[in-house]
Amino acid sequence: MRYFFRKDQRLNKEADITPIFRSGRATFSFPIKCIYKLVPADPPDGPPCRVLIVSGKSYLKRAHKRNSAKRRMREAYRLNIHTIVPPAGHRLHMALLYVGRNVRPYAEIENSIKMILRDIASQMG
RNA sequence: AUAGUCAGCCGUUCUACCGUCCCGUGGAAUAGCGGGGAGGAAAGUCCGGGCAGCACAGGGCGCCAUGCUUCCUAACGGGAAGGCAUCCGCGAGGGUGCAUCAGCGCAACAGAGAACGACCGCCGCGCCCCCUGGGGCGCGGUAAGGGUGAAAAGGUGGGGUAAGAGCCCACCGGGCCCCACGGCGACGUGGGGUGCCGUGCGCCUCAUGGGCUGCAAGACCAUGUACACCCCGACUGGCGAAGCCAGCGCGUUGGCCCGGCGCGUCCCAUCGCUGUCGAUGGGAGCGGGGGGGGUAGGUCGCUAAAGGGCAUGGGCAACCAUGUUCCGUAGAUAAAUGGUAGGAUUGGGCCGAUGGCCCAAACAGAACCCGGCUUAUAGGCUGACUAUUUUU
RNA sequence: GGCGCGUUCGUAUAACGGUUAGUACUCAAGAUUUUCAUUCUUGCAAUAGGGGUUCGAUUCCCCUACGCGCUA
Numbered sequence A: 001m002r003y004f005f006r007k008d009q010r011l012n013k014e015a016d017i018t019p020i021f022r023s024g025r026a027t028f029s030f031p032i033k034c035i036y037k038l039v040p041a042d043p044p045d046g047p048p049c050r051v052l053i054v055s056g057k058s059y060l061k062r063a064h065k066r067n068s069a070k071r072r073m074r075e076a077y078r079l080n081i082h083t084i085v086p087p088a089g090h091r092l093h094m095a096l097l098y099v100g101r102n103v104r105p106y107a108e109i110e111n112s113i114k115m116i117l118r119d120i121a122s123q124m125g
Numbered sequence B: 001a002u003a004g005u006c007a008g009c010c011g012u013u014c015u016a017c018c019g020u021c022c023c024g025u026g027g028a029a030u031a032g033c034g035g036g037g038a039g040g041a042a043a044g045u046c047c048g049g050g051c052a053g054c055a056c057a058g059g060g061c062g063c064c065a066u067g068c069u070u071c072c073u074a075a076c077g078g079g080a081a082g083g084c085a086u087c088c089g090c091g092a093g094g095g096u097g098c099a100u101c102a103g104c105g106c107a108a109c110a111g112a113g114a115a116c117g118a119c120c121g122c123c124g125c126g127c128c129c130c131c132u133g134g135g136g137c138g139c140g141g142u143a144a145g146g147g148u149g150a151a152a153a154g155g156u157g158g159g160g161u162a163a164g165a166g167c168c169c170a171c172c173g174g175g176c177c178c179c180a181c182g183g184c185g186a187c188g189u190g191g192g193g194u195g196c197c198g199u200g201c202g203c204c205u206c207a208u209g210g211g212c213u214g215c216a217a218g219a220c221c222a223u224g225u226a227c228a229c230c231c232c233g234a235c236u237g238g239c240g241a242a243g244c245c246a247g248c249g250c251g252u253u254g255g256c257c258c259g260g261c262g263c264g265u266c267c268c269a270u271c272g273c274u275g276u277c278g279a280u281g282g283g284a285g286c287g288g289g290g291g292g293g294g295u296a297g298g299u300c301g302c303u304a305a306a307g308g309g310c311a312u313g314g315g316c317a318a319c320c321a322u323g324u325u326c327c328g329u330a331g332a333u334a335a336a337u338g339g340u341a342g343g344a345u346u347g348g349g350c351c352g353a354u355g356g357c358c359c360a361a362a363c364a365g366a367a368c369c370c371g372g373c374u375u376a377u378a379g380g381c382u383g384a385c386u387a388u389u390u391u392u
Numbered sequence C: 001g002g003c004g005c006g007u008u009c010g011u012a013u014a015a016c017g018g019u020u021a022g023u024a025c026u027c028a029a030g031a032u033u034u035u036c037a038u039u040c041u042u043g044c045a046a047u048a049g050g051g052g053u054u055c056g057a058u059u060c061c062c063c064u065a066c067g068c069g070c071u072a
Helices: A014-023 A063-083 A106-124
Strands: A025-029 A032-040 A049-055 A090-098
Touching: A014 A032, A014 A049, A014 A090, A025 A106, A032 A106, A049 A063, A063 A090, A063 A106, A090 A106
Parallel strands: A049 A090
Antiparallel strands: A025 A032, A032 A090
């Protein structure tokens, strides 16, 4: 099994991002909040999931702390996203929001990501 | 040895595996291979430049910034070396300030008075009263004494006087003028003259500099919309015409003025006595201004530059010149530079202590690029110097 | 990212560098009323933090923290 996470698996267009926050479903496991939405796969040969990783300035004031939180979330996502397979013809768009007031250790963040992914998988199944 | 001052530097490291951004190569491919990937402050955005767009003939006023001297620099409100005053420190050293004062303004409360200073006090003269020493009233002189205040009109002593006062004299402090010497200069040292003598802040004045906006600048492609809407537009005279000149009006350099520059077009209808002329109304076009609509995707700008190291020479130094050096070079854009495991290093704690175990790893993350300043920073290193104690 | 602005009692807001930082609402106590409300009287309560200039700083200057706006 290969774990990778490249640019095309990220959300970077406002047209994709706004619908998630407007009409997505939410789940939460401290310190991460997740908002996700199933969309039709168009074009159909893209990746199965695309993600937006956010650590906001209102929770972490210093830039290096925001960077660190983002990197740990991204690493945990990279190693665990293969556990989710969206239904055929659909793609999963999700936003991971860091809402802790300080940066937690990697093991804690990875555990949180696993619980969120399990929750999403059960709701889709 | 301890405590400290100044200047400069470093600011964890190695291996394995899994990843990520850029460049090159490669290819069907997002496979593979090779190379590179945060800082001394990347920060605050406080100064100065480069670069880009807009505006621009030039001048004056205003506004803003700076303000001892000489130098460095692309430039600076930065830096270096100095000068003077003042404060802190035993000291090595450190902090703050410095153009001008001709004129003008302010100095709450307190106090007689904050600048044309008489409340008390001291002294003189006139009048009155008791009566021969005082008291009261009036007119003057007086800044030596009092208390207030952040600040009270140079200080001490003597002469002088009705009482006093730089009113005069000696010494001291400061200012101004002249001369000599030293220094590029700020200034210093010495001599002479002059009785010139309260303080702080601000305005004013003088000199120098500054056009405005900032890479979300700006250029191109794609998508898409609205050739929509509102406001202003004016001509007159001279020369035979074209055109030129003068005046007038409008617009314009983002505070204002002068000045400069640009524009002031054409058609139709009606009326006026012929017309290529005039008036009124309408329309079009052009110019200028206002206000609005759409896109939020991509490419360029974009990273090698006032670069660093070393050597030699110049300079007290900041720095400059020459030579050499495959020493090195992030370029992302909902935004890469990371994660895990093990070891080393440093610091702290505990124990059965020349070892073992546990914990921790400063401040902090590029967003167009440079030069500074300021602020944050665990711990450590180097050099020069100071004070105290001990030894030789 | 760039540019600009602000921070005063619990809340909203004033201030020429100069009394004990003012005003309104709120809050507390008292008076009025059989009681409550209204009204009246009295009181509590603040210059974001740190330095500098000044005799004296909410005000002027510098640094730090926090908040807000504009900008493709």
